[in-house]
Amino acid sequence: MLDMRGIEKSYGAVKANRGIDLAVADGAIVGLLGENGSGKSTLMKVLFGIVAADAGTITFKGRALRHHGPRAAIAAGLGMIHQHFTLVDAMSVTENIMLAWDRAGWWLRPKDIAREIRSTSAAFGLDIDPDARVADLPHGQRQRVEIMKAILAGAELLILDEPTSNLSPPEVAGLLDVMRRLKAKGHSIIFISHKLDEVLEICDEVVVLRDGAVTGRGPTRGATKASLAHMMVGRDVTATVARADITPGATVLRVSALSRHDAAGLARLDDVSFSLRAGEILAVAGVDGNGQTDLAEVLAGLLPATGGGIDLGGIDITHAAVKERLAAGLAYIPVDRATTSLVPAMTVADNLALREFDQPPFSQGGVLRKAGFRARALERMGRFDIRAAGPQSPARTLSGGNQQKIVLAREIGRGPKVLVAFQPTWGLDPGATRFVIEQILALRAAGGAVLYLSAALDEVLMLGDRIAVMHGGRLSEPKPRAAVDVTEIGLLMAGIDPGARAA
Amino acid sequence: MRTLAMTAGAIALALLVTAGLILLAGKSPVTAYGALLRGAFGSLDRVAFALNKSTPYILAGVGVALCFRAKVINIGGEGQIAVGGIAASAVILLAPAGSPPVLMLALAMLAGAAGGAVWAILAAWVFIKRNVHEVLCTLLLNFVGVLLVSEVLRAPLGEDGAGFPQSPLFPRAGWLPKLIPGTDLHIGILFAVAAAVLGHVLLWRTTFGFRLRVMGASRPAAAYVGVSTARATFAVMALAGALAGLAGGIEVSGVHNRLIEGFSHGFGFNAVAVALIAGLNPLAVLPAGLFLGFLEAGALAMQREVGVPSSLVYVIEGLMMVFVLCAVGLNARNRRV
Amino acid sequence: LAQKAAFLFPGSINDQSWNAQGYLGAEKLKSLGWQISYSENVGAADMVDALRDYARQGNNVVIGHTGRFVSAAERVGPDFPKTLFLVGSGSKGAAPNVTSIDYDNTQFGYLMGVLAARMSKTGKIGSVNSLEGIPNVTAQVGAFRLGAKSVRPDIEVKVIYIKSMEDAAEAKEATLSLIAGGADFISGKLNAAQSGIIQAAKEKNVYANGRSYGHTEIAPDNVLTNIVEKWADMYTAAAEASKTTDMGGKYILYGFNTPGSTGAELSYGEGQAYNKVVPKAVVDELDGLKKKFASGELKISVTKEDARGGI
C-alpha cells in the first residue's frame, strides 16, 4: 500500500531522517520504534505532507505523492493522529471533528454530527462528549478526540503517533481492538509507541529508527521486548529497576478533606485525604480526567482549593502562594512540558533556573547573575545527563527526553521534601522512562516523599509504596503495595467499588 | 547580519518605488533623495532636529518593547505621552517664580513620568481588575488623554488670547537644557539612550525582566513559576507609562517650551512601530527610533527643498515600514526570549 | 533679484477649504513674480524646524497658515531678523519680525447672525465649529450669536463644537442634530468639514453659509452666502508692503474698516453677494451694517461666554 524510499529531512544542522525506507502492506500494522528524537514523527510528517522532505519518494496505492500537503494526503486516504495534538482548544469536539471531516458538508449540521460522534464513539468505546470544549478536556480525552477524528475521516492508512500514552489499560485494550477491526477491513496502520508490549501485541512487523536511520526491521513474531530494545538503543533497558527497602520516616504531607469546585460548581476534587511520609511513594492510578490534574494543581498552588487543608512539614500551605510552597519544600512536575513546566523558547540554563531565579545563585538583590545560571546549568546537565549543545541552547531544540530531564533536574535537583509528579514519563522512550523512574526512586532513597500520579498501571505498580486510585474526584483508601490486587485496581479505575459489590 | 543586509535591501526597495512616484510628481528623484540626505545629516542643526525627533519614539518605544515582551499589548503611548506632557507643564507653570531650574526640571520630568504611569496604570487596572481587553483600554484612553490636553489648555493652563490652544511660554528655568549650545538639541536624547540601555539591563539582567520574559512566553509557565501576572502587568505598564510620560515632559519642555495642542501627533503609534521593528529588544529600539527620526527629518526637508508633495512623505514612511517589517519578519524566527 | 516667500500649511491643500484658500495666496504671490515654496501637513512638532529651515533658505517672507505658528515664529524670529514671519489667523504680533494677520471674525460672524435671524422661520439657528476657545473661533461664533440676538432677541442660537476641523461626516451629523432640533440656518467655521454642514443643509433643505464658492456649488438653493476669506489678498498686501516698510511685530486685523482689503467678503458666487432668495430688505440691512463697520460706528466685542456651546 505504501512505499517510502530514501527519505531525507534536515532541520538546520539536525539530520532528522537519513535515507529511510518504509513499506506497509495492505492490511498490515507496522510498528515504528525509536528513542526520543530518532526521527519517527518527522518521517510521518513527511508522509502526511506536513513537512517537505529534502529527498526521497513516496508511493501510496501505486500513485506517487509529491509536493503534497495534508489535504492531498487526506484525499489520498491517509489519516494521522499527531503526537502533539492538533485540536482547536477553543472549539467543541464536534466542531473539531467537522473541521476534519469533508462529509460534514458545506452547511454545518452540528446536531447530526454530534449524534454520529456519540454512536461511533460508543461503538469504539471511546466515550466522548461531542459538546465539550476541547480546552476543558483533560489530556486523555483530547487524545480520544484525535483518534475519533481519524477514524471518522475514514483513512485507509492510519498513522498513530504515540496514541496510547495517556490511555488507561482498558482503554489501550479498546484501542488495540479498534486497530484489529480496522485491519480486518483491509486498513493499514503505522503505529508509533514506546510501549514495547503493545507493539509486540498488535504489530505484524516493526521498523526501528536510531538517530534518523533504520537500524532494524522484521516481523514481530519471535521478537521480544529485550530484542526490540536492543535494536533501539544498543542495550537492554527493560530489566526491572531495583528498589531499595526503606522504612518511611515522619509524615511530611498531610492532605485532609481537600475539595475543589470549579466555576460551574462542579466538584472536581471531592473530600480527598491522605498523608505521605519521608522516603515514601504514594502512587495514584486512574484514568485521566478523574481529578488528577486538579489534585496536582491544587497541591502546587495553581488552582485554589475550595475546602480542606494541606499541611507540608508543619506549615499550612492550603492557601499559600507558589513561592511559599517552593520554600516549604514542594516540587512539582506537571504533565505539560510544552507550555507549563518548560519555556521552550528560553535556554536550558534559564529553564533550569525557572523556579528559583529570584534566589542565589541565580540572582542577588533582583539582579541576575549569569555566572550562577551557567554554573548551575553545567552542574545539573552533568548530573542528570542532559544532552544539549550547551547551557545557552533553547530548550525547544532538545529531544523530549532531554526536555523532561531539565524538569527533573530542576525539581528533584534541589532535594524537595515532597515531589508531586504527574505523568512524568509521558511521551518518553523506554530509556528516558527508565531514567525518570530511577531518579524518582533516588529521591525516595534520599528521604523525599513522592506523590506519583499516572494512568500507566505498570508504573504505578512498580513505584508505589502505597497505591490508591482516583475516580470521579475521589481518592480510594491507599493500600500497601503488598496488599494490592490488580483486578481490584482495574475495577476502581473503572469506577466500580469492589467492596460495595461484595456487600 | 542577514537581517541587516535584508533591511538595507528593503529600504532601497522602498526608495526605488517612491522614486517612481517622485518622477510622476514631476521632480527628480536624485535631487529629492539628495535633499532627504541633507535634511537628515546635512548639518549639525539637521542632526540635532532628527535626534530630537527620535527621542520620544525611543523613550516610549522601550516601554512598548518591555510590555510586548510580557505579552501586554499596550498601545496607549499616545495618551500616556499627552498626560505626561500635561503633568510636566503643570509643574513648570505652577511652580513659584524663581524656583531653581534643576529642581524645577527634575520635578517636571518626574511629574511627566508619574502622569504617564498613572494613565497606564488606569488602563492596567481596568484590564486586570475588570477584565477588559488591554488593547481596548489603552486605545480608548488615548482619545481621552489627547482631549485632556485641549481641555487643560482651554481652562487652567491655557494662554489667554493665544491664537491657538497653547499654554504660556514656560519660564526659562523650565526649558530643558541644550546638549549642544547653538542647536536645538536638548538633553532628551540622553534620557532616550539611558532608557534603551536600562531597558536592556532590566529585561536581560534582572529578576523583573526574567518574570516578564517567562510571562510573555507562556502564561501557564508564569503561573507555575509563581509570577503574579497581575503584579507584573501593573509594574510593566507603569514603567512603560512612565517612559512615555517622560517623553511627553521632554517634548513640551525641550521642543516647544510650552504645552501646545497636538504636541504628540502619533508618537505613541510610532513607538509601537519602532519597538516591533527592533524585535522587542530595548537596545535595538535605539537604532530603530533613530532610523525613523532621521527618516522623518530628511523627508520633511525634502518636501521643503524640492517641493515634492507632502503626501509622498507618508508614502515613503509607509512603504519603508512595510518593507523593513518584511525583512525583519523573515528573520524573526530565531528571536531570543 | 526675485523676492522669496515660503508657505507652511497645517493640512493638505486638497481640503477645498482653509488650506486651499491659503494656497491661493501662494499662487497670487507667484504671479506677482515671487519665488514660492510651500509645505503641507506641517505638524505642531515640526513647525519650529520648518520655519527655521525656510528662513535659512533665504526666504524674505515665511508664512504660517494657522494661528498655531505664532508660538513657533516667536521662537525662531529672533534668529532671523531679516525674515518676516507672517502668521495667518494668528492673534498677536511679536517684535521684531513676527506679524499676525487675520480678518475681523466678529464682523463676519455678526453679519451671518443677522442674516440667519432674518431668514429663520423657526426662530432657531445653529452653528457647528471646532477648537473651542481659540480667539478667532470665539470671535466668529460669539458674534454670530450677538448678531442674531440683536435683531431677534428671542431667537434660539445653538452652538456645537466637534472634534475635528477636517471631519466632514462628523460635521454633517452634528448639523443634522441641530436641524432635528428645529434649526433652519446653520453657520460654522470649519475646514474640510464645512462641506458636511452644507451637505446636511441640502438634504434637510435648510439654509447655511459656506466658506468658499465650492460650497455654493454643493447646494445652490441652501447656501445663502459664503464668508470667502481673502487670504491671497491679505498675504499679498503684507508681503508686498514688506518690500518697502517694516511689517514686523504687528497684529493686522482686516475688515470693512481697513484700507487695502476687507479680509474677507460675503459672496454667493462670482459677482453675486447673496442667494437670490435673500429679500432685498435683508440685503439692505446687511449692507447698512457693513457701512457701520466701515465707519467704525459699529464695533463688536465678544466674550467666551457668547461663544459657549449649547443654547
Added chain:
Amino acid sequence: MDLATLTELLSATLRIAAPLMFAALGGLLSERAGTFAVGIEGMMLAGAFGGALAVFATGSTAAGLAVSLLAGMALALVVALATTRFRADQMVTGLAVNILSLGLTSFLLRGLFGGRTPVIRLPTLPAWPVPLLSDIPLLGPVLFRQPLLVYAAFLLTIPVALFLAKTRTGLMLRAVGENPEAAFAVGTDPQRVRVAAILVGGAFAGLGGAVLSLQEVGTFTDGMTNGRGFIALAAIIVGRWNPFGAMAGCLLFGAVAALESRIQGWGLPVSSYVVQMVPYLVALALLAGIGRSARMPGAIGVPFVRH
C-alpha cells in the same frame, strides 16, 4: 426627551454606526482568521477615495461601490502578503498601511488632477424608505428611512454571522485563527485562508469608506476617515469577535457619538472637550461594569510557518 427626539437620535445612531459596521465586520473576518486588523483605517480611506473617484469619473454609484471595494482590497493585499509571505508584524504592518493610504490617496488625488487642488462634488445617496415598513410608527423612521448603505451594513451582519457559525469554510477560518497548525493538519492552507480573510475584510472596510464619501459627504478629502477604523477595532473587541457583538459595539459608539452633539445642545457647564471624552469613557465604564471579556482568537498575531 420626547419621542421625535428619540427617533431622531436612534436614526443618527444607525447612520453613524453604518461605516463602522462595514469596517468592523471586515476587521472581524481578518482577526478571526488570526490577523490583527489595524490596517482597516487605511483600507476605509482607500475605499472612500476609490469610490469618490469612480463616481466622479463615471457617474455611476455601482461603479463607485465596486471601486471602493477593490481599493480596500488592494491595500489589504499589501497587508496579506506582508503578514503571511513575509511574516511581517501584523500590528505595525497595519499602522504602516494606514500611513501609506493617507499618502497615496492624497498623492493620487492631486496627481490625477494635474497638481491643482481638485474639487470633487458628488450627489450623496439619498434616504431610501422601505415601502410600508417605513410607515410603522416610531420604528419605521428609525429603521426604514435610511440611505441604502445603512441597510446594507446591518444586513451584512447576517451573512457574516451565518458564514462563521454555520459553514464549514467559516469553521476553517475560525480554526486558522485559533490554531493554524491544527487547521493545517486537516488539510487547510492557513496562509490562503488568512489572505482570503484579509482581502474580504479589506473589501468590507473599503465599503465602509464609501459610506463616508458617497453617502455622507459626497466628496473626498485627505484623511477623511479620521480614526473611524480604530473605533471599529474597538467595536470588534467590545463585541468579543462576534458579528452581532461587533454590531452592538458599533451601535454603542454610534449612539454616544450621536449623543455627543445633542448633549452639547443642553448647554452643560462643561467644555466641548469634556463632552467629547464621554463616548470613550462611557465605553470603558460600560465594559468595566460588565467585567467580562472574551479572549482574542488564539493565534492572532502569530505568523504561520510551515517547516
